[in-house]
Amino acid sequence: MAAAPNASTNPKNGRNHSRLSFAKITDTLTVPDLLALQTESFDWLVGNDVWKARLAEGQEQGRTDLALHSGLEEIFEEISPIEDLGETMQLGFTSPELEDPKYSIDECKERGKTYAAPLYVNAEFMNHMTGEIKTQTVFMGDFPLMTERGTFIINGTERVVVSQLVRSxxxxxxxxxxxxxxxxxxxxxxxxxxxxxxxxxxxxxxxxxxxxxxxxxxxxxxxxxxxxxxxxxxxxxxxxxxxxxxxxxxxxxxxxxxxxxxxxxxxxxxxxxxxxxxxxxxxxxxxxxxxxxxxxxxxxxxxxxxxxxxxxxxxxxxxxxxxxxxxxxxxxxxxxxxxxxxxxxxxxxxxxxxxxxxxxGNRRIRAVGELIQNQVRTGLSRMERVVRERMTTQDIEAITPQTLINVRPVVAAIKEFFGTSQLSQFMDQNNPLAGLTHKRRLSALGPGGLSRERAGVEVRDVHPSHYGRMCPIETPEGPNIGLIGSLASFGRINSFGFIETPYRRVVNGQVTTTIDYLTASEEDDFVVAQANAPLTDSFHFQDDKVLVRKKGGEVELVGKDEVDYMDVSPRQMVSVATSLIPFLEHDDANRALMGANMQRQAVPLLRSESPLVGTGMEGYTAIDAGDVVTADKAGVVSEVSADAVTLQLDEGGTQTYYLRKFDRSNQGTSYNHRVVVSAGERVEQGEVIADGPATENGELALGKNLLVAFMPWEGYNYEDAMILSQNLVKDDTLSSIHIEEYEVDARDTKLGKEEITRDLPNVSPDLLADLDERGIIRIGAEVRPGDILVGKVTPKGETELSAEERLLRAIFNEKSREVRDTSLKVPHGEEGTIIGVKVFDSQDGDDELGSGVNQRVVVYIAQKRKITAGDKLAGRHGNKGVISTILPVEDMPFLADGTPVDIVLNPLGVPGRMNFGQVLEIHLGWLAKQGWNVEGIQEWASALPEAARSAEPGTKVATPVFDGAYEREIEGLLDSTLPNRDGERLIGSSGKAQLFDGRSGEPFPEPVSVGYMYILKLHHLVDDKIHARSTGPYSMITQQPLGGKAQFGGQRFGEMEVWALEAYGAAYALQELLTIKSDDILGRVKVYEAIVKGENIQEPGIPESFKVLMKEMQSLCLNVEVLSADGQAVSLRDTDDEVFRAAEELGINISSRFESSSVDDI
Incomplete structure (x- = not known):
């Protein structure tokens, strides 16, 4: 096919620096709106103006398959009329209308409200006996609205409704x-x-x-x-x-x-x-x-x-x-x-x-609109029963539509769907790609779908009819494999819910520009050629025999006149995430699956950097994900600040865009906008004004371009481990900002009101230094585990006081006896800087806090996390690993010109995994960084697009999926790179360089593959996983420590571990593990006391699990007693007595989360 012109690979956005593309095929169709799956379905449900315009346009084109009524109209028509049993009266509904929402999106997030609009319908009551008709507009409850980014805000959190794949x-x-x-x-x-x-x-x-x-x-x-x-x-x-x-x-x-x-x-x-x-x-x-x-x-x-x-x-x-x-x-x-x-x-x-x-052809998509519609239908049918009952019980004269209708069942059904349905999910906001993929997800699970246990291998398998409809690569590993998929890049849903994919029509061996969208059943009747079938300049097939696929995925060579259709683009069979993997065609499918999934786990970094080697999909993804701010109308930038940009519009007037600064995303990553325009600059419609998280100049930027060497190094990169340079820590290359939110409520209790105050009992003034007069921490304070964020006291039960005590209390106004300190403290393992405090007060009247809550304080703590040993990094080809060590930059291997590498990977990670895409990526990355110039006419450069014959250093390149740079082109370009300042080329056509050992300065014996790879920092951070406990909470029944970091639990010493110690005869170690370190209630408190006072540790007592065993045997009617050595029965105390006695006698409670900081209390 004719070489693709080097237009910007992203026509939606003028600001995007054009990528130099190695594509050999021109796309006939630009990538469609990637959120249409969500927005179009919801538009149909509520029947808004956008949907009406789309319907009119479709009717002009002569389409007959379009739904003529909105989703809400359909259900109200379906249920009307509701008649009583004697058919003497009826109630009908017409023209549902949504009014304006009560709160804006930002207010809903701030206050924990649902973003919804009141729904009204015209209800008409008719009495057949008298012929009388009464009409009223009736309120049918609040109806959640979709934001323009395809999400819902339910109780202040952003949620996504996943589309369901069901049998048609x-x-x-x-x-x-x-x-x-x-x-x-x-x-x-x-x-x-x-x-x-x-x-x-x-x-x-x-x-x-x-x-x-x-x-x-x-x-x-x-x-x-x-x-x-x-x-x-x-x-x-x-x-x-x-x-x-x-x-x-x-x-x-x-x-x-x-x-x-x-x-x-x-x-x-x-x-x-x-x-x-x-x-x-x-x-x-x-x-x-x-x-x-x-x-x-x-x-x-x-x-x-x-x-x-x-x-x-x-x-x-x-x-x-x-x-x-x-x-x-x-x-x-x-x-x-x-x-x-x-x-x-x-x-x-x-x-x-x-x-x-x-x-x-036999499985269809139930998108958001239909899922909500089904839920409203359930609610209305429950309401219908109530209406029928009321028709028979109420006085016929006094009946009006309002008295018959009870909207509770409808409201409850909608609430139930958004709150508890398997398909309404907490949005994955880790980065823009994660959010976009979540909205394009197709799930076979959920009500009316399959269940994980019953789904066999056939349902999960890739099917020929998935081509261009559902991605064969992107699906979770684990029990959901094949049940959850992702919509292919060009797929769209027709009005029956079947996925259609576009094809170029072929007439008599000539490919036309006419594009037809076909469902899987329709496609079975045609013969389809691939997107890379060679064409002449007049768009005829070059060869007499063309490779095609027929019904059932059969591939064969047929005459060119037999072809009916041709693919529109090589990336049409894969999803958005998969199409972001360069050289996907050289990766094994299993590893490509991991690569596609891990891109969604990348954490937005402090400074985003788009990949040197991209695929041309980065721009579409960033813009359609909705995390960048784009101009609605053309104009000139008149004013710029950190959190707002004002445009002077061409059509007159101004428009201000407000930016989000350091908000917390659902996953606790930082959501921040950065302006990319300056005052006086001209901005066209659709152009990027501000970058969001993990975007650079309107392109997706999930990671960093790092200099990688594939070589072993002292065994530190054994089994996928990675070695990093200290430079990356020092320069904050891989640092990210994480924000946590903590909240505390002051409630009414039986004993009185809780109070937010800095007047806390028995707390030293040093600990209150950062609290303001209200008892709330000041913004900018640095906090560590155990620090007080919000001071709060709770009344405790009054004991009868003697006259003297009452007198003393009256004189000294001493409160400390009647309240206890229940302040909000920083949990274990968390630290950072306070970046925001919100106070909601029920007396302000505007904030509906819920019953019994007088005040709510929300505190935001941000922390900058540098990269550290134990963090997980990954490339885009499923090549993941954990950092084993961070070396000083002077110890890292370096190139002949003294450049140290950033990261050392194990070469053994490549051949067995068969993801060679990463090797081609580092070579092309090196080329992009160095720049190149092809001189003369070279045989290997025959297919190279004209614009790609030379490039400046640092040029960003695109190598689209299934249509990227060839190996021979990369090899040739490596010999054509621009020389460095010494006039040398450090890497030739082999792609390998001579490296030197940073410690000795000696050259390594063999040349090493070196180049730039795009590396992502994943959400699996060691800071979130590391955990230790000395004392902490215990389980109610067994009195053993809880498990897991969230519960501040201990490490379980299980059955097999016990065997290991038994095998070594380590009796005393075993005894203390099973008693005083676990469930010997009195013993563990005494040990704690002994350690604090520096005394010897006493003999262990009887563990609680033994008592539980006895109780179980007694419940089976077995009389079990414990006898001492001389045959006397030993009486065992009750657990509650033991705990109480330990606390009373010794004044120690080791099961509280934060121990008192002074030893004197003990």
Whole structure:
């Protein structure tokens, strides 16, 4: 194909420095809006102006598959009218409207509110007896709104609703091998969106049976007779089908009534049978729109599969559907290959085939809009029951719509969905890519989906129909593998919920610019060529035979005139995260999976740096993630400050953009905007004004470009460990800011009000130095574990005081006796600087704090974390490792010109893992850093784009997925790099350099691969994981220390560890581990006391677990006693007594989190 012009790889954004692209293929389609999956679905639900405009545009283009009503209109239409049992009155709903939200997005986050708008509908009550109509606008509760970034703010936290992959309603045919004979058994299922299933099957005796609502099997001819067909009509309809004829012969029932009764008997055995009841039962199962719903998509699938032309609004089954299903099934059984049918008013020959349930033509997406719609439907159906009840109980004269409607069930249903549904998730805000990927996630789990335990290998597997729809690479490792995926870069969801992917139309061997979006079922009918099929300048295929794929993923060579479509882009099969991996084509899939997943765990660094070697997707990702600030309208920057930018607009007037400074993200990373424009600069629409976290100049920048050498070094990089240079610590190259939030409430207790104050009992003034007069820490204070953040006292129960004590208390006004200190302190292992304090007071009236809370104080602590040994780093190719040591820069290996390397990796990590992309990346990274110039006509440079024949040092390059730089080009360019100041090239076409040992200055014996790799610092930081405990909380029952860092627990000395000490005969070590260090209640307190006072440690007592064992045996009615050496029964104290006695006698409580700092108390 003609070389791609070196346009900026990101047309959405003018500010982005154009990357030098090695792409050989021009994309015919720019990357679509990556959040459309979320926003378009929600727009449809609420029916806003954006959706109306999109609908009008689609109708102009002649699309017929679009939903004409918004989601909310659909449900209110569905439920209307609600009638009472005597059908004397009815209540209908029309035109749902959303008003303006009460709080802005920022206010909701600040106050812990839900970002929602009040929903109103017009309710019309009609009395059929009098003909009277009453209309009212009724409030239906607050309806959560989506922000423009595709998230919801629920109780102040940002959440994402993940789209669900479910089996589509429709009709499915299956073939199974009969266990005893070799016969194939065919079955058919009609699966509705809601309602009873209908199943048909042909057994090994060629009898056709039917199961109604998964109950007992019955004869299909009886079922047809119950639907009103006579034996003659059945014979006419199924002439020539032996299976139906033999089933009919064995069927003794003649009339419709008998057939109905027979079915009723089998469905409800033991009940009295009336023909009317039997008819009503069958009607309710399949023909009553209130009870049965195929949904539009189900009707569409049934029409396509069976060759029927019924309107999409027919949401219930018809006799014709049932007859066609049986005909299709018996034709399959009779081994026919085609069946006559109708499609779009034209007669067609249907190909007979069984269905593959994992095919993406049979799995559809329930996006946000539909998930919320289903939830509102549940709420409305609960409300419907209440309305019916009220219609019968209230006085008919006094009834108005308002008195009938109770909105509680609707509000509760919506709340329940956002608060507790598996699909409403706490947003992953680690970095912009994490957020974007979270919104594009597709999950097969959740209500109405699969469960982890039941999902087999087939469901999880990559399927040919995933191509261009769901990424084959990006999926979690572990129990959810294959059940959670990510939407492919160009995929979009059609109005039926199927994923479509774009293809360029091919006419007579010529590729046109017309683009068609095809679903997986439609694609099966066509022959599709790859995006990299070579083309002539006139867009004809160069070769006579073209490599294509056909139905079922079969790949073969066909003549160029047979091709129907061609891929639009090489990156169309992968997701956004995967398309950010350069040289993906050289990585093993398992490692690419880790690479795609680990990019989401990268922590935003102090100073972001976009990759030297990118793929051209960085700009699209950063802008669509919504974490950079872009200009809505063109203009000139008139004013710039750290937290606001004002534009003088071309159309007149000004617009100010407010930036977020050092906010805490959901994951505790720092969310900060940095202005990239200056006053007087011109800004076009869509151009970047300010960078967000992990972005640079509007491009995603998750890590740093570091100089890497692949060599062993004293065993310090054994097993994926990494060696870092001290320079990276000193220059804060890999430092990141983390923000934690702590809050404390002052409540009303039974004994009185809690109080926030700096007047704390028994606390030395030094500890109060940083508290202001309110008792709240000042901004800018440095805090360490145990420091007081907010002083708070809680009343404790009054004991009867003697007269003298009361007098003393009155004289000295001494409070300390009646309150205890319950201040908020910095937890173990946390430290940093106070960067923000918020105080909410219930007396201000505006902050609804919840019942019993008078005051709430929120404190933010920020810390700068430098990179340290134990932190986890990774590249983009699944090459991850932990830092084993940080060497002084003078000890690091260095190049011939004295440049020390930043990081030393183990070369053994490459061949076995088969992720060679990282090796090509370091070579291209070196090239990008040094610059190059190709002189003369070189054979290897024949495919090189013209603009890529020379580059300045530090040029950022793009090597798109499946369309990147070739190895021979990299090899050639390494010989064409610009020389350094000494006129030398340190690295030639081998990609290796002579390195010298920093300690001795001696050269290493072999040349070493050196280059620039993009390295990410991952969220697994050693500071968050390191943990130690001396004393702390104990479990209620066993009295053993709790486990885990969150509980400030200890390390479990388990069964196998006990065996190890037993094997060595270490009896005393074992005894103290199992008693005084664990659950010997009195013993552990005495040990603590002895250590503090410097005395010898006493003998251990009886551990609590022994007492628990005794209690268990006693509960089994075994009389168990403990006898002393001389045969006397020993009485064991109760646990509560022991704890109480230890605390009373010794005045020590070792289970509190923060011990008193003075030994005198003890």
């Amino acid at each position: 309603p429709g009709v499915y045919f299956e073939r199974q091998q009969e266990k005893t004979s070799d016969k194939d058994i065919y079955s058919a299922r009609v699966i509705p969106s809601r309602g009873a299933w209908l199943e048909f099957e042909i057994d090994k005796r060629d009898q056709v049976g039917v199961r109604i609502d998964r109950k007992r099997k019955q004869s299909v001819t009886v079922f047809l007779k119950a639907l009103g067909m006579t034996s003659e009509e059945i014979m006419d309809e199924f002439q020539g089908f032996a299976s139906i004829e033999s089933t009919l012969e064995k069927d003794a029932i003649l009339t419709k009534e008998e057939a109905l009764k027979d079915i009723y008997r089998k469905l409800r055995p033991g009940e009295q049978v009336a023909a009317e009841a039997a008819r009503a039962l069958l009607d309710n199962f399949y023909f009553n729109p209130k009870r049965y719903d195929l949904a539009k998509v189900g009707r569409y699938k049934v029409n396509r599969k069976l060759g029927i032309d019924a309107p999409l609004s027919d949401s219930v089954l018809t006799v014709q559907d049932i007859v066609r299903t049986i005909k299709y099934l018996v034709s399959l059984h009779a081994e026919k290959t085609t069946l006559d049918g109708v499609r779009d008013g034209e007669p067609v020959q249907l190909r007979l085939d069984v269905d593959d349930i994992d095919h993406f």
